[in-house]
Amino acid sequence: MSFEVWLAFVAASAALLAVPGPVVMLLFSTTLGRGRSVSIAAVPGVVLGDFAAMTVSLMGAGAVLSASATLFTILKILGAAYLVWLGIQMWRTDAKPLALKTAARNRSRLTVFRQAFLVTAFNPKDIVFFVAFLPQFINPAEPPLAQIITIEVTFLAMVLISNLLWIFLCGTLRDGLKNPATLRFVNRLGAGCLIGAGAFTALGRNSA
Template sequence: MDIEVWLTFIAATTALLAVPGPVVMLLLGYAVSGGRSVAAAAIPGVVLGDMVAMTLSLLGVGAILQTSATLFLVLKLAGAAYLICLGLKIWISEAASTSGERSDDTPSRTRIMRDAFLVTALNPKDIMFFVAFLPQFIDPTQPVLPQILLLELTFAGLVVFSTTAWVLLADRVVRRLRNPKTQRLVSRCGAGWLVAAGVVTAATQ
């Protein structure tokens, strides 16, 4: 792979990862409820989820999704339902803390990583995006496997950098918003955004 193509891939991926999405809202919710270390537990899940989506696209699953409307719909609705459930959990947890109740359902780091993984991997649109995105950077006249490995490792590194930056930014915002009412508002906005993202995902083609 030519260095120019690789640098173009880095620039394009960096621009894409700079746009906040459901994962960023999830990180924000965890940063509000548990701080930087809790939100950081989601990073491995995000990376693994993206790697699974990318690998599935390269294995031809994306092509199957393009031809099977039923399978695409099932995966899309599953991902949408999971986003909505996560948003409702964060909202209910915040409501419980507001009323003075102690929640016994404090998420473990394993559960946080699982949530981030499923939010990232359970999105057929991500798989189809990779189907359209990756071939632009692969030269068919050169060995394909080394190029795929380079793109996957590069993407994984950029995801780690991006999610770490979002976690640090979320933690900084939370630290500045020391007023409990403001923190509660931020948490609920994140929860509402997840629910809205789930509804939009389910409703769009």
């Protein structure tokens, strides 16, 4: 994996992680209800869940690459089209204030960890997304294992950092997540990222 492709992956991942989703809502609700010390227990659950989902996705992509470079190219093209479609759908969706619910005060750290893992590891939409998103940054002309390890380590490190930031900035960001203008900006940032990732493959910039 070239440094330029890695930077593109980091930029795309950072933009996507900035878009609040179910995991962020879980972190916020737990922080508001039980405090940061309990909410932090969710972070390793999210990281392990993403690791499981990414591994399944990348193993599937790796199997396709081993079977046929042509099939892998087709997978990347289909994935690129899916990302562009997701981006367009996200761009067209009206941003609505997020309903932040306070978590039950008797929720234990183990319960928070388990819930975070289940939310990320067994979400079919996440697996489909990873199948579409991650192969865009894999060069079939290079050894796949090193690229897969680089992608997983980079993304999981970013997930760890972003989740901790969400937790520690919960109080500051809570009002912003209720502001339609702020949500619209963040939503369209993520949408542009998805469209850009799809175009990245369509233009053939990462196939050299």
